[in-house]
Amino acid sequence: MGQKTVQMINESDEFELVGGYNPGIDVAHMQGMGLNDNVKLFSQLDEIETDADVWIDFTVPSAVFGNVKFAIEHGIHPVVGTSGMKEDQIKQLQQLAKEKQVGGIIAPNFGLSAVLLMKFAKEAAKYLPDVEIIEMHHDDKLDAPSGTALSTAQMISEVRGDKPAPKSEETLPGVRGGDYKGIKIHSVRLPGYVAHEQVLFGSKGEALTIRQDSFDRGSFMNGVKLAVPAAAKATELIVGLENIL
Amino acid sequence: MGQKTVQMINESDEFELVGGYNPGIDVAHMQGMGLNDNVKLFSQLDEIETDADVWIDFTVPSAVFGNVKFAIEHGIHPVVGTSGMKEDQIKQLQQLAKEKQVGGIIAPNFGLSAVLLMKFAKEAAKYLPDVEIIEMHHDDKLDAPSGTALSTAQMISEVRGDKPAPKSEETLPGVRGGDYKGIKIHSVRLPGYVAHEQVLFGSKGEALTIRQDSFDRGSFMNGVKLAVPAAAKATELIVGLENIL
Amino acid sequence: MGQKTVQMINESDEFELVGGYNPGIDVAHMQGMGLNDNVKLFSQLDEIETDADVWIDFTVPSAVFGNVKFAIEHGIHPVVGTSGMKEDQIKQLQQLAKEKQVGGIIAPNFGLSAVLLMKFAKEAAKYLPDVEIIEMHHDDKLDAPSGTALSTAQMISEVRGDKPAPKSEETLPGVRGGDYKGIKIHSVRLPGYVAHEQVLFGSKGEALTIRQDSFDRGSFMNGVKLAVPAAAKATELIVGLENIL
Amino acid sequence: MGQKTVQMINESDEFELVGGYNPGIDVAHMQGMGLNDNVKLFSQLDEIETDADVWIDFTVPSAVFGNVKFAIEHGIHPVVGTSGMKEDQIKQLQQLAKEKQVGGIIAPNFGLSAVLLMKFAKEAAKYLPDVEIIEMHHDDKLDAPSGTALSTAQMISEVRGDKPAPKSEETLPGVRGGDYKGIKIHSVRLPGYVAHEQVLFGSKGEALTIRQDSFDRGSFMNGVKLAVPAAAKATELIVGLENIL
Known part of the structure; x- marks a missing residue:
């Protein structure tokens, strides 16, 4: 989904890609993804420095909780497509989002x-x-x-x-x-x-x-496109795309 | 639709048929419709005496305006399925409904x-x-x-x-x-x-x-069944079944 | 299905109704079916005298075997819509049809x-x-x-x-x-x-x-209409409408 | 379609790829297609030497007539997916196929x-x-x-x-x-x-x-798979996949 996300952002007039994060980054691989020169790439969470508004996350279940926590703590609104987070992890993130007033969206299905x-x-x-x-x-x-x-x-x-x-x-x-x-x-x-x-x-x-x-997993991007501006304005962590429609 | 309305009411536990109006009434015809003995039948508008809550009207376009006006003036909430009323007739009835605080529903489609x-x-x-x-x-x-x-x-x-x-x-x-x-x-x-x-x-x-x-025009009764209690509570004349869903 | 069959034949230019058989016939009932004056009605199998080409049978399972046997023996081609005949009854009728060279059609579904x-x-x-x-x-x-x-x-x-x-x-x-x-x-x-x-x-x-x-059992008549001329020409007893399509 | 054809043959137990023809052949390109070592590649029609039974052709309209003519003349049964051949070209090929008793299939749609x-x-x-x-x-x-x-x-x-x-x-x-x-x-x-x-x-x-x-043009291969054995046995040039079903 990373590749499709990059493509969706590049084709959009409303969004701009400012950074990418990939633990164990493979520069050659990232270069093949059609990134602009001004996109900053990071391979470690604690090295990320960005003024991004929104954090799009389709990573593996094991990494997503840490990622989203980091994003909220740094004032970046998360849009999360990974399913498999535990109930209490989601609750913890919702609590954090409320405290920081940095909302976002977690959705198992962006179709x-x-x-x-x-x-x-x-x-x-x-x-x-x-x-x-x-x-x-x-x-x-x-x-x-x-x-x-x-x-x-x-x-x-x-x-x-x-x-x-x-x-x-x-x-x-x-x-x-x-x-x-x-x-x-x-x-x-x-x-x-x-x-x-x-x-x-x-x-x-x-x-x-x-x-x-x-017909195609690319259809997920239709939902991500709607979620990004909604997440950027959100003051709580919303679960389910239906709740912003 | 008159026959289907009678049948729907008879099969329902929530509604009771208390009267019927048919200009140029044909007693034999009405008897074939399965009416209970306590249903009062009227053949002239100005003879109607009833404590009905709701007035169900599937009559011809030429008669519907007069009927609904009568109903509202007598505190009976109309449910109207006839299409073909003129824009200004509907406005006039909506004005009357507001004055009398006797609302109801007009819908071209009860499906x-x-x-x-x-x-x-x-x-x-x-x-x-x-x-x-x-x-x-x-x-x-x-x-x-x-x-x-x-x-x-x-x-x-x-x-x-x-x-x-x-x-x-x-x-x-x-x-x-x-x-x-x-x-x-x-x-x-x-x-x-x-x-x-x-x-x-x-x-x-x-x-x-x-x-x-x-599959069958009888399906209209599914909508009428929803409209009756909504009309009974309405304080304005609503146009379109979708506005009570 | 009797009523629908009569209606189908009356509406058709190709077929003519020449007789009806109903054990325990009720003349009043038959008269309500819109039969022409020249239709001969019979209430007992052995009284039937007709020069009909085709015998349409939608009767109850218990009567159908006897009926079809009678038809074949008298040179009338059967079109049979009753399901519920036994395997060996069908075989017996097929044998008879071959001997007499009077074929027809048995179909569980005329849709x-x-x-x-x-x-x-x-x-x-x-x-x-x-x-x-x-x-x-x-x-x-x-x-x-x-x-x-x-x-x-x-x-x-x-x-x-x-x-x-x-x-x-x-x-x-x-x-x-x-x-x-x-x-x-x-x-x-x-x-x-x-x-x-x-x-x-x-x-x-x-x-x-x-x-x-x-949408409607009347659709069976679409198949019966096809089966009648096919049965009239058949020299064996065909099972299943698909075998004449 | 060339790539998809190679893949279909490689995945099949019944077929074997013995040669490929590509005017202006690009060896590097062909190597990326997953060909076995024993596949002979040709870049000129008159250089082709093969004991192939079937010739699969999804080339451009301008080349297809010459290709199919060559195939039939050399006893190879053509399966042709290119639309755009002229009526009289097809007739000419059908005539040739009859003479040589080398049939095949031309189909605008292999779905x-x-x-x-x-x-x-x-x-x-x-x-x-x-x-x-x-x-x-x-x-x-x-x-x-x-x-x-x-x-x-x-x-x-x-x-x-x-x-x-x-x-x-x-x-x-x-x-x-x-x-x-x-x-x-x-x-x-x-x-x-x-x-x-x-x-x-x-x-x-x-x-x-x-x-x-x-859902996917790959579905054409379902039809090609059926056409290959039928073409191998054909003694005339059949037009339309429906004629071998």
Whole structure:
């Protein structure tokens, strides 16, 4: 994602890349990324000197907590895409952000279409409580359901409460899908597919379907682009891109 | 729609039918509608005596203005599904509703899935301004585009402003659809189809699609059911079901 | 289906209704069906005298065997929509049809879109063996998967053989669906939906989806209309509408 | 496509790459393509010496005719993906192939999902003549409709004949799409989309939809893989992948 972030910033009129941080920096590698000459590169956290407004972080889970702490302490607003931080680490960072009045955004998913799908699904479920989810991914994805599908079910469940799925008799076990508090989830795994999700609502005489397709991980940059100015103004550490939409 | 309204009320635990009004009433006809014995029937507006909270009106355009005026003046909150009232008639009724503090709802479309689609499309367009609309109807529908598709385009246009559609060279005239302020609209007419609409958003590497299907006009009652309690509490005359969602 | 059959024949220029059979006939009931005056009505099988070419039968399973046997023996080509005949009954009728050289058609499903979906799915699976099925029905349908979905899986399996579905780790049991010889089937049950099926094929960099929607049982008549002339010419008893397409 | 072809052959158990031809060959470039040591490289047509069975050609239109002629004359079965050959060039090659009894395949589209879509659409139109086409491409595609959509309409038209589209009154010009002999075609252009096509059939009470998605040009190799053994056995020059399916 580092490469894609650099490209997004370079193509944008609103943002400017002023520095890069990479522990164990490989100058040759960084040079291939299309950085301008005035971009300062750092290989150690404590050496970073910058007047950056925003810190974009797609690093590994093990490094992200230290990075974000450093950023907030130095008045740089973080935009964090790494999932895998622990609940109490996030709380600690939120506390620090509040103290320093340096907010930012942590989001497991910067895909705008996925985030909007979840937001709309949650809202629709208030009026259309009968709902099932179908997610479709490439056949190399081992785990099922996808994290986004499960998050969607959780968000729907918050507003509609528990409601058992209609009674069925399965003549083929599993055919009615997985059950999250009465919301049936179906996971499709096929070659060619990338990452797709559908939420199907049904009601007397009508249906509403919300679908998102991620064809390319580059789509994450659509969300990062929205997050950067929002983070720069934030006075607390927001979790979830949906909370700035 | 009168028959469907009676059925919806009879099936509901929250509502009670206390009266019916039909100019040139045909007692035999009304008896076939499954009314309870305690439902009072009226054939003239000035004879109506009732302590009803809500007035549901799916009558013809020519009668609706007089009906709703009567309802508001008598403290009955109107839920109106007839389209075709004039702009200044609606304003007059809104003025009256404000004076009497007897609000209600006028909506051209009580289909929940269609109203939610429009609401979500408007919201999504803030973040995903590249959008096209496809509506699909039975082949007896003469006019194109559908009213709902046009309304959707208008609502999207309000938030994203003018933005020309991507340049194309049509080798078959019309193939790129109709153009509403840069939003392309495509109308499909096929036997078997009922009433369906899709809004397609695209962005770098991803897509979001919102689709609604109306299989049956009975679906309007899903919206009426929501409108009745909202109308009963309203202190102004609201236009559009989306404004109570 | 009797009423719909009469209507279809009356609306057609190619067919003529010459007789009706209803054990325990109710003349008043039959009169309400819009029959022409020259339609002869019978209430007992052995009283039937007709020069009809084709016998359309949507009766109950218990009566259908006797009916079809009578038809073939009297040189009338049967078009049979009743499912539930036993394997050996069908074989017996096929034998009889061959002897008499009076063919016809027995089909569990006269929905053209469903039959074409199955046919195309079987053909596509030769080239695209990675496939999953999603069927969607109203929430009153108890059994899952639908008969059509299971038939589709069986037909696909005939051409692609056994092929295990991609390995997955279900964190929610059942989320990967039911498994028919490696073909995953997913059943959705939601109010508003009628009867719909999708077959999803995936391959490197591409996908093919075949979908059918039954909005109304009247769609069966599309298939019956095709079956009548085919049956009239048939010299054997064909099982499955796909075999005349 | 050269690189993708090499990769497909290397990953296959059935095929072996024995030679490569590139006028103005750049050895360094070819070495980067992952060729085995025993692959013979040629930079001039008349220097080629090989016992290859099949000649795969994705070259530029100006070179393809000469290449394919050479291949057939030397007993190598061509698989040709270049579009842009002239009608009379193709006829000349077909004549030569017949004489030499060295057949092969020329196809404008090796995408299996697109070719199957066209094949099925043509077949379905026999039974479901009411049909519209929607194609969706990225917003950089200038021409509309796509070549595949137009070919699909032509193939459908061959079987169903002329049939005017249902009468409509367009309140927004073009909204009913382009008209190819009564088949309405709609072209969507949105960022994020790649190359997709839907054929929608409607009939009384039912609908059939065939959809294909090309996410990646690599999908062409699915078709090439099928074409190679078919070409190796062919005794005439076949045009169109659908003719070997």
